[in-house]
Amino acid sequence: MSHPTAPAKSPVSSSHTSSGRPLNIALFGFGTVGSSVARILVESAPERLHLTHIVNRNVARKRVDWIPGNVVWSEDPDSVLNESAVSAARPDIVVELAGGLEPAGTWVRKALAAGISVVTANKKLIAYHGLELEQLAAANGAHLLYGAAVAGGIPVIPGLEHGLAGDRVERVEGILNGTCNFILSKMEAGAEYETVLAEAQKLGFAEADPTEDVAGYDARAKLAILMRLALRVQVHPEEIESRPITEVAAIDFSYARDLNCTIRQIARAERVEGRVAATVRPMLVPLTSPLAWSRGTENMVVTTGHYGGDVVFSGHGAGGHPTAVAVVSDLVGLAQGSCRIAIPSTPAKVGTELEVPHYIRFLVNDRPGIVAGIAGALAHENINLNAMLQKPGYPLDHLPFVVTVEPCRTSALTRALKEIGRMPSLLEKPLDLQMLEK
């Protein structure tokens, strides 16, 4: 294939495929994901990738016999990061799998500042400090890759960077938390929240304190990362409204079914009239929507592009092996001289103002005038009532019933619900769930 005359050097930079010496990899964190990463590196032996260090607290109890004997086991991240730049033992890439903001953040900053590239699965660190860390990497000739930070083994981040960079993504929505999806899909099948939570905890899908998952904080961090790559806006995760799935009761699944829907924790962000709206909350999802397909701990992301329309990514969002696939894929990319597509982004304020249909469940002490009061408050805000559902068999003094309304402004509905909240027959604050339209 060589040619008699040397071709002109292309101004498109050429690849560095497989050139250079093996890259030393230091694994920071040897839990479920860390040991899966080591397992794949040992079994598949991808070109140029050389596992040299495993760093973990109490590392002695972590030792396993299938790790090659020349790998250094250490409890001291600093000593590994401080290896002299000319030492053969210096890591070229730190794989950070400790999670959380600290001490992971300190290690990552130290590595990048020393020109050591970092591959991480740390959604929280990337959601809170990704932009700063990317700048630190660029300033020091290092790379920062985090394909595993959102939806583990599903290539959503590589797909956005390498496959959808040519589109203008206008909406991203998804199921980003496997624990909530496990709980809600079990509740859909008839189980009670407390029972399913206990089962999830027993199976290792949920923490002893499940707040991070069920309150939406985990999904919110992932959504902030997707918003930067898909919608190209920089937002602070804590500015994204989140509502806990614990608000949803068994009866809501029953009403949802009557509406040909189910209920899922949905993370959703979109551009609306030049602004950005984002939220993480339980929503009604039509059974015909791809988002209703995912069961158990599966994750799913749907992007809507101005040019390319909807793209669905789905699979195992968490777990050792799937997450490790994303980490090792990033390592293979680094070894081959590929790089991330830098997607430009701008700071943005996040709002909640959307125009979507809602499901509102009331619990009342039934008296004449309740429906008239609710309908009146909605009409006052120009909100169109769509359906009223009331299942038989409940006591009149503790009666749940449901109203669905046509697409309306969040702010208008908030005002109407405030007005309705003044009615003395309401036994609790109404449950307001957004409904996905497809």
Next chain:
Amino acid sequence: MSHPTAPAKSPVSSSHTSSGRPLNIALFGFGTVGSSVARILVESAPERLHLTHIVNRNVARKRVDWIPGNVVWSEDPDSVLNESAVSAARPDIVVELAGGLEPAGTWVRKALAAGISVVTANKKLIAYHGLELEQLAAANGAHLLYGAAVAGGIPVIPGLEHGLAGDRVERVEGILNGTCNFILSKMEAGAEYETVLAEAQKLGFAEADPTEDVAGYDARAKLAILMRLALRVQVHPEEIESRPITEVAAIDFSYARDLNCTIRQIARAERVEGRVAATVRPMLVPLTSPLAWSRGTENMVVTTGHYGGDVVFSGHGAGGHPTAVAVVSDLVGLAQGSCRIAIPSTPAKVGTELEVPHYIRFLVNDRPGIVAGIAGALAHENINLNAMLQKPGYPLDHLPFVVTVEPCRTSALTRALKEIGRMPSLLEKPLDLQMLEK
């Protein structure tokens, strides 16, 4: 973010993000996809990407007023490719959208040999000559990208290269031809083949001669590309067995429904006992499978990884805008100095030997002994009968009925069907459809 002491140069090659002068882009082919690519380049103006040439036959009738005045319209690919290497008008990237093996192949070879990178959506060229063209590109410091060649706007190729390179993909199956999916999903809803084909032709989804699509040749080329990137085997597309969807009749959808299945054209390849089996044919798909979800012209790909399990990609596989998104994403990647992940592959012989369940539909002149004969021939090959279905209302001398069998070797079933074929009461060759198990 700069640091007092300069960091050691990282052996991980650093990115060339946004460096260098604008890249001249010559668009070869200004049909549906070509004009969508130009539209996105003009509207979105991605950094460093500068549309300079549009090449098409009878280019005068192609001219549109929204293309900037400084773009050169030409009918002569050679004059564009022959621009002097020092000329400011020389293209840096040729976007080949003419399709087919020739003259597209000649243009692409000429460009690559001159060190000009190529982005193409040409599945046929890549399926038949991709490996040779990649070597030609590498030998000349040029790049060859073809993210649009399979499943248009769905980032399957970037997902495999950048997100699943760390896994060992063992199976890939999908709906790769929108025309067949449109026809079969309409037939599922009750329409006849000829009627739907005519509708698809009217809508522009099917060619006047639909053979390339309905016989499976289009999907076969795409499957060959996916096999190289996912299973890492080099196969000639024509070695992949393909069977036409025209074998399927309305009654098969009716029987499929009784089995909680539908029928789709499935392209499927997997490693089985160290060998590779691949086929494109109409198959029974359980309604619970993601592959049953796609409607109309949608495409879907499901990969099964040794480590990461199943990943589903779905969306608009064809059409001007979705395909153009993949092309422009490749261009953005080139402008940013990213490169493809080189996935090593080895030549392989393709077989058809699988162990899967089958649906077999017979058309018989009903006589005593038929069922015994069929059951006997299957038993002789140790094939377990699973179900027998016979709908009422058909004449006894022209009676369709269906047998499903448990997973069995392709070769064993072929022998049994040959034996059954000798029975005089059979009015036609039985229709044998593989059944997907999930």
